[in-house]
Amino acid sequence: MDNNFGGVIVPIDAERKKLHRNRRIKNDLISYVFLLPFIVGALVFTAFPIVMSFLYSFSNYNGARATQMGFFNYINMFSMGRGGLFLPVMKSFGVTFIYVIASTVINLGLSYILALFLHNKIKGIKIIRVLCYLPCLIPGLASGFIWRDVLSYGVPTAGNPYNGLGLFNMWLTKAGLPTATFFESENTAMLSLLFTGLWGLGGGMIMWLAAFENISPEYYEAARIDGAGYMRCLLKITIPLSTPILFYNMVVSMISGLQVFGTFAAYGTGKNESLYFIAIRIYITAFSGSVHNHGLACAMSWVLFLIIGMLTLVMFKTGNWVQYGDDN
């Protein structure tokens, strides 16, 4: 600082600014070196494929070549006439929506009730929680095959009234109740799938318990001093302060639910295509059979993308019911 006299200040100040700027550029560069893996990965495995997918969706690309360009994939998807795919495609979107809405409501709602119960401070509660969570650890692939076996159904024959019945139907018969068709009928396949989803409630339960623990106990103490009972605390404290996590999980559950594919392993496309989810249709259109219709598959996936984007936007625009705590 010994140069800090009179007219000398100006050049030094400029130099310092330059030095400062250089340091900032260096600092930025270092940050981007850390981000480089993501940038490279995003460009090669996300950005480039997205552009290509968009281009393919306007062609009849089959993995080797495209001979036509145009809007025909989209037109086919929404036309009812000969070669029109409106009905099958809409059926896939329909069953996907039903599944997403029903499974989100059931999973988040029932797991909330389960978590409220398992929030009780009784002896051995930790072990009870773990036992309720355990079915989530059966791999989805395996549990699909387990439920296919447990819920199997067959039409009784003259020689064998129990033909093809699984364990649940056997129990129903023994209890004198009529058998259920489960996955073997178009009408009950979706219900059966949602029913088997009940064994996965433990995942949501763990998440809610974590949410409850994030709520400051001071709120409850204050409420108790004011004479509030259990129900009042639940309605005025626990539920409102659970909404941020509810919102986050609704978004995630919707995005992942719209892409449900895992059921394909055990149940295929379901009886009469009752479980023919849109992701399964896209996979089959693109890779199965003798004709690989990559173009059409891309077009369908873009419609799905558009729906996901729009729904996410709507959810964030209407998200004013979410009550963030003071610290946010």
Added chain:
Amino acid sequence: MRYSIDTTSFDGGVHTLYTSPEKKAAQRKRIAMLAVKYLIAAVLIVFFLFPYAFMILKSFMSPAETLPGELVHFFPKMFTVKNYAVVGRFFKNILNTLVIIAINAIFIPLSACFVAFPLARHKFTGKKTMFSIIMATVMIPSTVLMVPQYTLYVRFGLVDKLVSQWIGAFWGGGALNIFLVIQFMRSLPKEMDNAAKIDGANEFQIFLRIVFPLCANIVILIAVNVVIGMWMDFQSPLIYLNSSKKWTVGLAFYHYFSDKTVASQLSARLMAMCTVMSLLPIALFLTFQKSMIGGVKVGGIKG
């Protein structure tokens, strides 16, 4: 001090000697509530453990009792462990899967920490934009990328090779993992970074020597989740691995049992295989239970 303790115990003594009828009723009510709670808990446990009981019990049934013509029953009549020999059939596939998940479980958390570091600890131009881009990738459905990625992998010669299953591990490990690490890194104290900076350490040394070792918990959590998730991944192997030598255990399992008549004839073996496939996730969960449930807390805060 002593006196006060004595008085309380004395009061307590009176309490047990004489209880008013109202208090008795309240106590009885409390015990009844507790009984109801344990009853509900018992019902829940029976409900949630049913798939395990079914799977394990059926895996010990002799092939003769599970033939399609036989009556279905819950407890094995002729106990046998022979069904577990079916695992030998999938030996090569289990090995393939272990290679894939080992590479992913190491490099996904590592690259997630690497990418998250500047976003959690630095100020730099374009930080908000980068963060938004990362979070926006969550919305992109994998089906949109499926076909062009396949074409890309064909170009690179990755189809029908195990590489196709772990090539994605080095690029940050996905938005949700990066987000999880950012949240975690933000909570770490910054004093050590500054001290190291004054001592002349560069950013890479700070990351490797100071921040990364402190991230052990989140690294373990992500690694465990990766193993549990990929152990039975089905969609990606189904698209990329064609020859049976390259199949992962989940894919080989699917190809072997997907046919309904085969599955019903070999159902005891099927359940033996399901039991074996469930072992790894359970073992991991029981070992890392604390950090897994703690991780839910880290990930849960703020949408």
